[in-house]
Amino acid sequence: xxxxxxxxxxxxxxxxxxxxAGVSVRAVRYYEQQGLLIAERxxxxxRLYRQDAIALIRFFQQMFAAGLTSRRITELLPCWDSGHxxxxxxxxxxxxxxxxxxxxxxxxxxxxxxxxxxAVTDTHP
Amino acid sequence: xxxxxxxxxxxxxxxxxxxxAGVSVRAVRYYEQQGLLIAERxxxxxRLYRQDAIALIRFFQQMFAAGLTSRRITELLPCWDSGHxxxxxxxxxxxxxxxxxxxxxxxxxxxxxxxxxxAVTDTHP
DNA sequence: CTAAAACCTGACGTTGACGTCAGAGGCAAG
DNA sequence: CTTGCCTCTGACGTCAACGTCAGGTTTTAG
Numbered sequence: 001x002x003x004x005x006x007x008x009x010x011x012x013x014x015x016x017x018x019x020x021a022g023v024s025v026r027a028v029r030y031y032e033q034q035g036l037l038i039a040e041r042x043x044x045x046x047r048l049y050r051q052d053a054i055a056l057i058r059f060f061q062q063m064f065a066a067g068l069t070s071r072r073i074t075e076l077l078p079c080w081d082s083g084h085x086x087x088x089x090x091x092x093x094x095x096x097x098x099x100x101x102x103x104x105x106x107x108x109x110x111x112x113x114x115x116x117x118x119a120v121t122d123t124h125p
Numbered sequence: 126x127x128x129x130x131x132x133x134x135x136x137x138x139x140x141x142x143x144x145x146a147g148v149s150v151r152a153v154r155y156y157e158q159q160g161l162l163i164a165e166r167x168x169x170x171x172r173l174y175r176q177d178a179i180a181l182i183r184f185f186q187q188m189f190a191a192g193l194t195s196r197r198i199t200e201l202l203p204c205w206d207s208g209h210x211x212x213x214x215x216x217x218x219x220x221x222x223x224x225x226x227x228x229x230x231x232x233x234x235x236x237x238x239x240x241x242x243x244a245v246t247d248t249h250p
Numbered sequence: 251c252t253a254a255a256a257c258c259t260g261a262c263g264t265t266g267a268c269g270t271c272a273g274a275g276g277c278a279a280g
Numbered sequence: 281c282t283t284g285c286c287t288c289t290g291a292c293g294t295c296a297a298c299g300t301c302a303g304g305t306t307t308t309a310g
Binding site: 059062063065066079080083084085089090093094096097100101103104106107108109110111113114115117118120121122124 | 184187188190191204205208209210214215218219221222225226228229231232233234235236238239240242243245246247249
């Protein structure tokens with residue numbers, strides 16, 4: 001068996017993908033609607049995914065948590081898939097990176113403030 | 126002059142507060158609507174604030190950025206004002222703290238992932 | 251074969267922190 | 281007095297990532 005014909009990989013349906021990634025079925029359909037995740041279709045029209053779709057969705061979740069929009073993720077997906085980037089994409093990557101770093105700093109500051117209050121209210125019931 | 130009669134503090138109107146805190150006038154009214162910030166009123170009905178309202182709004186912004194809702198902030202405001210807390214409030218404080226800490230960790234992980242990609246795409250144009 | 255479970259396509263609802271617009275006063279300057 | 285800026289109270293609009301419901305088809309288990 002050749003590399004191209006290598007894996008007649010077992011395709012999975014949307015429910016299994018959703019459970020695997022820990023998201024709802026609705027969410028997976030939404031990702032497709034946003035152009036994040038294109039699925040094959042069975043003859044009857046059901047979505048069929050490869051195993052790695054689960055990891056991809058986990059990655060989406062991570063980026064969502066970091067504040068990227070689905071639009072932004074679609075624009076940056078080629079950077080992962082192909083490793084190839086143009087100047088605009090590299091600029092976007094850095095912009096997002098800086099934004100996230102700033103957010104981390106903000107959160108850390110808020111955390112410090114909460115910790116102060118907690119310390120006070122614990123010694124000062 | 127006594128402590129109680131001390132400062133016939135200069136009261137400021139909503140526009141000055143908003144500019145000072147770097148938010149919109151609409152936002153300040155919204156905070157009042159949510160019970161975060163109660164203003165005095167002039168005879169004609171205009172809102173009048175003390176200087177420290179600006180710092181308070183900055184604090185709200187910081188908590189918003191940390192993911193607290195206005196409802197949660199109102200529930201926790203007594204912890205700041207009076208320094209007095211009950212068990213429920215202390216539990217909420219810790220819950221929010223833990224949530225923020227988890228978020229920081231998530232963001233840091235996302236940041237690391239972005240940095241990987243940036244490193245690759247920079248050496249690999 | 252049949253019933254349950256899973257899937258499909260719309261399409262409207264939700265949440266939070268505001269933006270924005272309309273129409274009506276209020277306030278200091280010239 | 282009037283011009284121009286500020287403020288007021290509603291009340292509807294926005295955005296993103298889904299939730300939820302309706303009504304119908306497909307797959308699976310027994």
